[in-house]
Amino acid sequence: MKLREIAHSRTGDKGDISNISVIAFDAKDYPLLEAQVTSARVKAHFAGIVAGEVMRYELPHLGALNFVMYRALGGGVTRSLALDAHGKSLSSALLDLEIDDDFRNINLAP
């Protein structure tokens, strides 16, 4: 299953830093996001684009993760040579991540 099927996403930019939210359409899928959309995986997905660290912030009550990616915008929006200098299209690339949904419908709550 693609991440796109269970979550939506928006990219923002500040200088050379890009942030990407990943938000579950349905709160019950948030644990899948937390378990599988890790900083390491996001950094690997954007190898060649993101030169710096990737930090993840968790907002479980919103069913959301926020990824902050450093040195991600070719030196910054105002000086980048990239066609998409803001990196606005990066969220769509992240939604292409493969999610293992074997345990999606099992209720783990006690």
Place this chain on the structure above:
Amino acid sequence: MPLVPLQAAGVDWLIPWHEHVKAVLRSIRIGSGAGYSGDRIEPAVELADKGEIQYLVFECLGERTVALAQQARMKDPQAGFDPLLEARMRAVLPVCAEKAITIVTNMGAANPLAAAKRTAELAKTLGLSSLRIAAVLGDDVLDACRDRDLPIMEFDGSIRQLGNRVLSANAYLGAAPVAQALKAGADVVITGRASDPALFLAPMIHAFGWAMDDWNLLGQGTVAGHLLECAGQITGGYFADPPYKDVAGLARLGFPIGEVREDGALVITKVAGSGGAVTAATCKEQLLYEVHDPRRYIQPDVVADFSQVTIEAIAPDRVRVGGGRGTARTDTLKVSVGYLDGYIGEGQISYAGPGALARGRLALDIVRERLRLTGVASHDIRFDLIGVDSLHGAALAAGAAEPYEVRVRVAGRTDSLGEAVRIGNEVETLYTNGPAAGGGVTKSAREVVAVASVLLPRDLARTQVRFVEA
């Protein structure tokens, strides 16, 4: 009747008190009329006309816009404000005057006073000569920054090292001077660089008398401002992704309204019948837009904490947002420094039909070799195939089906305009010297105005409110 302290999110379950509370607590409706300098104009007119708003805010200043405006002002002392100021004001001033809607905007860019004068002249020609128009000054802190040789936040270096390449330094001002202008009776407040949420926070501070050290209220007000500042981005713009996320009516997208109560309770909505949608999902996306650590969203007036924010749809196109908090503001203001950063030259050409991808790759190889043979010096250069790998690079594009058409793009950074021009020229000569059937060349060469940030002790930005009579 005694008023018990109420948490923003907890009011509505007090059913027996509900009507009483609504009657006692004041509220305002703030419309967001633009999310960037080139934004659509009619949605703001719709807000003023049908939105039952008391305040209309236009956020029009991107990161480097002030630096570009400063360049314009250096050429003409009466220039340097937003190029669409006149068109926007002409569209909304009459209805705002009629309905007593106060306008707050950062369209002053590098010259708020000239923008205020221009607006006053326009008001006069529209027969609205009783309007009181205020300019907020003091964001220009270039001298203070130069005196202190502050370190650059984004890279190793300082303002002094940028030398005469520095064009401008503007501090992100907070809500206080805008609130001061409102208190003095302004109908229109025009700022230069100010924090975007502060443009919205100021009417709340003014209308409700919020204390400038009530960090939780300022934090919740910042949540409201942050959600509203990009206009259509919370009403369904920048959101549609069929078939998973469908949004109807994007061609007539309605811009948002924030209903804010004096205890900070907030509902995001829009004009009934306009296009788009306000849903929990649109609000969540916008809450995290351009946010890093949600616990520390640093603003001039407060360090806002978004980590406990709750978002709940309560009716169609009505979303309740609560739980914003804050801690004490920092001792510094962020300053955006505009500086000249060389030149960028670019050229593009298209290929289509069978073998388009191979011809596109051949074209890139030819330009790469030509730039080397002719000695075009660039610090950094990109060779992209639009439609293939220009946005996310070769790795993420691997495995995708071959496209019917591709567009070659070469872009490089140079020290001189002449070198930048030669990059586009080497793409253009592909017409007669490159692979078969290339068409649609475009080329450009431009000077780069880049932006970096420094932190300035806040007392060094001395703000001032100046009134201009229409």
